[in-house]
Amino acid sequence: MVDNCSPDSVARSVREYEGVTRKRGIGELIECLRINDQPNVVASFGEDAAVIRQDDNALLLAADGIWSKLMEADPFWAGYCAVLVNVHDIAAMGGTPLAMVDILSFTNNTLRNEVTRGMQAASKQFCVPIVGGHLHPDTPYSVIDVAILGTVKMNDVIYSSTAETGDRVVAAIDLDGRVHPSCILNWDSVTMKPAETVRKQIGVMQELARRHLVTAGKDISNPGVIGTLGMLLEVSKKGAAIDLDRIPRPDLQAHNITFEHWVRMYPGMGFILTCREEHTAEVCRLFEEAGMTAQAIGEVNDSSSLSVSYRGVTTSVFDLQQEGIMRIISGAKIV
Amino acid sequence: MVDNCSPDSVARSVREYEGVTRKRGIGELIECLRINDQPNVVASFGEDAAVIRQDDNALLLAADGIWSKLMEADPFWAGYCAVLVNVHDIAAMGGTPLAMVDILSFTNNTLRNEVTRGMQAASKQFCVPIVGGHLHPDTPYSVIDVAILGTVKMNDVIYSSTAETGDRVVAAIDLDGRVHPSCILNWDSVTMKPAETVRKQIGVMQELARRHLVTAGKDISNPGVIGTLGMLLEVSKKGAAIDLDRIPRPDLQAHNITFEHWVRMYPGMGFILTCREEHTAEVCRLFEEAGMTAQAIGEVNDSSSLSVSYRGVTTSVFDLQQEGIMRIISGAKIV
Incomplete structure (x- = not known):
């Protein structure tokens, strides 16, 4: 009650x-980016992950960024969440997460250490490895962006x-x-x-x-x-x-x-x-x-x-x- | 000569x-992020794209960010390059690019329009669709991060x-x-x-x-x-x-x-x-x-x-x- x-x-x-x-802002942005529909792209914007057909399998591709407010408040939790929200994007589609890549910008190494400690903790806990990405070592801002790949049977996608x-x-x-x-x-x-x-x-x-x-x-x-x-x-x-x-x-x-x-x-x-x-x-x-x-x-x-x-x-x-x-x-x- | x-x-x-x-900074960062090797992750950091085994196929996953200097100098070219470098990451592995996701942060809409115009131009030219992502509409900085999925036969990976x-x-x-x-x-x-x-x-x-x-x-x-x-x-x-x-x-x-x-x-x-x-x-x-x-x-x-x-x-x-x-x-x- x-x-x-x-x-x-x-x-x-x-x-x-x-x-x-x-x-x-999402709808307007999508209109700026969309190109002619590709036959193997079964679903895209508006879903938690895009669905790309590969025979009987669907490949799921998603990306999520972390609110800078969260990074300022708690870099460990921000890093942890960057992984968590991506794992959830694949889970929401009924999929199995396979691997993640990240694009990281850090103003300093203390922040980097806390963020990556959080990312690694979540990566281990959910058993989804981070397998590559890109590092900006010299930015005036700190940003954590993560993208994730998952898979599910084409007929089972949620x-x-x-x-x-x-x-x-x-x-x-x-x-x-x-x-x-x-x-x-x-x-x-x-x-x-x-x-x-x-x-x-x-x-x-x-x-x-x-x-x-x-x-x-x-x-x-x-x-x-x-x-x-x-x-x-x-x-x-x-x-x-x-x-x-x-x-x-x-x-x-x-x-x-x-x-x-x-x-x-x-x-x-x-x-x-x-x-x-x-x-x-x-x-x-x-x-x-x-x-x-x-x-x-x-x-x-x-x-x-x-x-x-x-x-x-x-x-x-x-x-x-x-x-x-x-x-x-x-x-x-x-x- | x-x-x-x-x-x-x-x-x-x-x-x-x-x-x-x-x-x-890459080597040190990797040590912060790596978890125990996953059997289906055949290659990861140090390659242009990570290689994830899926039967006889390799799924290729990569991510790249754009130098903020480039964004300041020319937002159209920065957006174009964000797509170009990702397409190259898959090509470098001998793969076929399938789709991209982006994580975008913009300080203003003029910049957003130029960046997305560049991204869309390259996406059309190379025929690789942007299928989803995340938008930060309210950041004090502008960032373009893109991740890409590609595929190649497992035995053919470069x-x-x-x-x-x-x-x-x-x-x-x-x-x-x-x-x-x-x-x-x-x-x-x-x-x-x-x-x-x-x-x-x-x-x-x-x-x-x-x-x-x-x-x-x-x-x-x-x-x-x-x-x-x-x-x-x-x-x-x-x-x-x-x-x-x-x-x-x-x-x-x-x-x-x-x-x-x-x-x-x-x-x-x-x-x-x-x-x-x-x-x-x-x-x-x-x-x-x-x-x-x-x-x-x-x-x-x-x-x-x-x-x-x-x-x-x-x-x-x-x-x-x-x-x-x-x-x-x-x-x-x-x-």
Whole structure:
């Protein structure tokens, strides 16, 4: 139960959150970069990873950068996250991560040592090697950019853009964690866990893919659980109605955070999925078995709006047709 | 014929050139990032692209960033080069580039438009799509980082680390170009060429790979023709003796540059290769057929030193055992 929750206030705080508003430039950028569609590129922008067909296999390619704020706050955690978010991009597509490359810029060696210590820790824990990259040794700024390669059977890929009307929306988050001491908007459920635990959690997405149990999915990233669902619905060209009371959450009081804060947090291990009603129980069971909390929080509809309810009061967070989050004009999935 | 060439002075200017000295931090960085060897990672640091085994195929993964100096000087050319150097990383391994992802940070939209115009131009020309990535819309700096995925048959991969004593060193460069008006250290032989010309040039590397005509190879990057050969020899644990007079060069006087300047330039299309003596003619012929100038410039030896000669005067550029360029401790190629 959420105390003192106003859906209006939650909707506004998500809509105006920087983690969400920073996504607005994406659509315009894509129009600048896109070239004529290539037959082997099955999906690209708007998905967590691009999908390149190679016979019966899909090659998954993704890249992610780390917010400079995070680097300033905690270089170890920034390095760790640079790996974590890339591993999640592949997991979100149902894939197995194979290897990463990085492009690093550092103003000084102390920072470099902390960042690479974090990267190496995550690389070991998730068993995904960093195999090359590029170093700028002499920049006036520090930047960590990582790209990742993964693979999955072509028929098993989980896309963001394939949610269907009537599907259940499932949120799965590892609630056994802490507000990260250096970054109040990050929920760290990972750095303290054994390798086998986090690998098992990533493995759930691979099993969902193999067994075709979900219709769409994304890892919950900076925009938080509601913002990430908004991005999934935007590329699926759908809406959804969700119940705030059903969003998995830790003991908020014990962690000294509000519900509005919680829904904007980046969870160390979290996924938002859509699935047919008859698969909901099995999807949730698999996440629970891996130590995560998973629950159906709402339903996909044809409205183009993401609305949230709390005890009979309903409000719209995003009108995805009018404004969008990423503002991608062309579809994300090509075929 | 090179006028007024002093091998000592060429050696010093290459050794002290920033394009070369910036590589020094790589070895230390690798030691911070490396985790236990993964059985499917066949080659990693020190190669132009990492090699990941997938049955009979190799997946090639590389990443490159663009020097901030270039971005300041000419954002279109910087964007173009971000794609070009990545395409070259895959070509250098004998591979076919499949797709790229980017991580972009921009201080303003004018810069963004110029950079992406350059990226899109090269992406179209080389027919390698940009399929995703990450955008930082609100940074105090501008950065272009690109990663690329390619593929090649496992048995055909061209490595940097496999030069053998007695091999001929071949330099292949497209001399039909210009000193780039925005960047005096860049030789632009690409922006003015039809797509079919540059694709044919990239295709030569793929043919050399298929026919196993070379023993090692690299694309000539920022360290220039001699510096890049030094990096190849460093990871091959070999030395070489080359003749400065044999390095392909345009009409230096007409382009108003010295020979010392030329050998430090980044050519828009250039490769340094090693091959058995009996394949030298065929290797050079294939490049010439694609409009490039290729010539045997020296021979690989067991000395760990790269020495340059000019009319009987010989001097050492790098003692690779004593100091190295990238200073990679563990071998680049794992198996």
